[in-house]
Amino acid sequence: MESKTTETHLEPINHQNQKASLWNLFFVFFKIGAFTFGGGWAMIALIQHELVDRKKWLSKEEFLDALAISQSLPGILAVNISIFTGNKLRGKLGVLFSTMGTVLPSFVIMLTIVIFFSQFTNQPSVVAVFKAVRPAVVALILIPVFTSAKSAKINRRNIWLPIAVVIAVSVLRVSPIYVILAVIIGAIIKTYINQQKLKK
Amino acid sequence: MIYLQLFFVYFKIGLFGFGGGYAMLSLIQHEVVEVHKWVSQSTFADIVAISQVTPGPVGINSATYIGYEVTGSVFGSAIATFGVCLPSLLLMFFVSKLFNKYKDNHWVKNVFAYLRPAVIGLIATAGISLMNKSNFIDYWSVVICIGAFISVYFLKLHPILMIVIAGCVGYVCF
DSSP states (O other): OHHHHHHHSOOOOOGGGSOOOHHHHHHHHHHHHHHOOSSHHHHHHHHIIIIIIISOOSOHHHHHHHHHHHHHSSSOHHHHHHHHHHHHHHHHHHHHHHHHHHHHHHHHHHHHHHHHOTTGGGOHHHHHHHHHHHHHHHHHHHHHHHHSTTTTTOOTTTTHHHHHHHIIIIISOOOHHHHHHHHHHHHHHHHHHHHHHHHO | OHHHHHHHHHHHHHHHOOSSHHHHHHHHHIIIIIISOOSOHHHHHHHHHHHHHSSSOHHHHHHHHHHHHHHSSHHHHHHHHHHHHHHHHHHHHHHHHHHHHHTTSHHHHHHHHHHHHHHHHHHHHHHHHTOSTTTOOSHHHHHHHHHHHIIIIISOOOHHHHHHHHHHHHHHHO
């Protein structure tokens, strides 16, 4: 009787247990690949919306970790994130389906354009549409800054870190790779110092 | 032979292209325009322009386009696209395996606790760097940007729907 009550006792919802089907993985990344203009960073808001808020396949912290890893490794940001997520949820097959989903829309669309419409960008209607889409994409890129600030545990004591990153990359033109490396080294040193303090 | 060459050039781009789409562009330009002369400088500018108005990562867009231009066949596109993704597949697969194994380690945990706020800074940088004259033509651009931000952040509009609405606004108004 007792064992039964422990079984039916509701555990806090573990998001990772919501199993994603391969088709689901493919479809979500297909949607992300098909609707984001302006490259990897514009995709982040949509990826967060789909994977963290709606599907709950990744927690907000895991999402930021995935971003840190994807940004530190070479290659296409959106592809890297789809590989991380696919691998986490369904292993090797998951990687195959999520990556195909990300790549396929732009592959098919570019192929159509290169074969049939090489004058595509000069169409007045295309110019008009993108005059409005471009500033909207900028807003889309900035949204995760605010939605993820809490899960990154940004507070008064560490707000200098994201600000320093912005200055280093946009003003001083330091490559993001070096910024990430510097943060990793700094974190290791800080952890080491804290440990020494604890020993004393 | 051209297929093999195409594969290796894009593999190289995938392996050394750090920092996302637009940072990769200079590398792509160097390889396909200057070293291999597969396309002219003006065609390359067209490819970049088309990539900006079509969805998906710029790296994939250029691989698909140039793969077809160079070989005249869909297989060329496929080979170049596969080439640019392969380094990511190998590296990410290996690193995410390591991460999942060691993510509860004291040191790894601490490093990621510092990386998260830094990543927020990187996202902000990406947004700020796009606030330039080619994206913000006049004050209407600013209005659209603010409107887009409010509708997604505060009014919880789906990002895809917001982009579609912005496109319709552009089509009707400009």
